[in-house]
Each structure stands twice: as structure tokens, then as C-alpha cells.
Amino acid sequence: EDQVTQSPEALRLQEGESSSLNCSYTVSGLRGLFWYRQDPGKGPEFLFTLYSAGEEKEKERLKATLTKKESFLHITAPKPEDSATYLCAVQARGGSEKLVFGKGMKLTVNP
Amino acid sequence: EPEVTQTPSHQVTQMGQEVILRCVPISNHLYFYWYRQILGQKVEFLVSFYNNEISEKSEIFDDQFSVERPDGSNFTLKIRSTKLEDSAMYFCASSERVWGSYNSPLHFGNGTRLTVT
Structure with missing residues (x-):
């Protein structure tokens, strides 16, 4: 079964403090990996x-x-407006069209 | 920029009632989808629709669910007899096409929050 795991689940940064979000995936042949932002x-x-x-x-x-x-989603010198939940999703080869999403990572950037 | 629009933004219904969630996909898109997100959980695939028929559906998409493209612009999700566990945010999405190793990304609407009481 295709799976996506995102870490950390939540992250607080100060404005300008760079960091990285991780998305680990298990898929039966990767067709594409997608990053989304959700407010x-x-x-x-x-x-x-x-x-x-x-x-x-x-x-x-x-x-x-x-x-x-x-x-990895690297965020360089983030600003408060970058605060959101970041979602990772994969699509497998073999004809399936569905995206399999991770649970997301809530990023808060404090001014 | 073109966007996917969904109505209503919030729907409250009683258990056992039928609801229809409506979506207007981006006009030149050919593939249409419904996803849902139960509060605090992952976004889950429900169904994909192409050329006026279902192309793929998940285990969640049982006989109480149906989709329709009644005209050239609207795409609807009907839940025939709602259950408490159907309470979720329902997202419509569309994409231009899926072919070869190139994927057109899905563009999502802002969702309909369905509350079943």
C-alpha cells in the first residue's frame, strides 16, 4: 500500500530561521510527488x-x-506569510490517478 | 487566475438526508476529482471522473455516493443517505490531463464543510 509520512507534524520558526520539512514515501513506482500548501x-x-x-x-x-x-521542502528565511500546513502527496505508476497524501506539517513563522 | 469553485461552503444536514455538493472546475480541464478530509486526518481520495464516467474510485466511495457532470460546467457529488461519519471537508479538484510520465497538477477548490447531525 502506498504511504506518505511527513515530519515533523508541526514546526515553529522565527522569521528568517531556515529549516526543512521531510516527506518519506513508499510507493509501487513513483509517477510524481506533489507539494501543496493549505491555509x-x-x-x-x-x-x-x-x-x-x-x-x-x-x-x-x-x-x-x-x-x-x-x-524535502526547504524554507529559506521564512516570513510570517509562509505560515500554513504543507502537504506532500504521491501518485503511483500503473494507471491509478489518485493522490495519496501525508498528514501534513503545520508551519508557524513568528515575526 | 482560473480557479475551482465549490458551493456551498458549509452544509449542515440531518442523518439520513441527501446532500448534493457542487463544483465548477477550471474550464479547460478534463479530469475531475472529489477528495475529503475528516477533521485532523489526511486528505483522502474518493473518485475521479473523465469523459463522463468514473475512471477510479476508492473503497470509501460506496453505493451511497454518486457523481455527475450534468452540464458543461458543473460537477456534483451526491450522498444519498448521510451518516454521522460523512462529516468532513469535501474538496473538488480538476486537472488538464494525465498522460505518459507527465502529470498536470490537481487544482483544488476551497471545499464544502459537511456537518451531519
């Missing part, structure tokens, strides 16, 4: 797709990386 009361907002080990994507203060077993 309270809102739907997941797409950030990145990663397809193969070694791939990296960047957007503003966020950088996502991928290995064969995990993905």
Missing part, C-alpha cells in the same frame, strides 16, 4: 511536482528536492 479553511494550493530522484524545484523561499525514498 486554514482553504483547499490545497499546488506548489511543486517532482518526478525523479535528483530533481529540484524552487519558488520564492521554497525549494523542493527528491530522492528515491523522500522529499
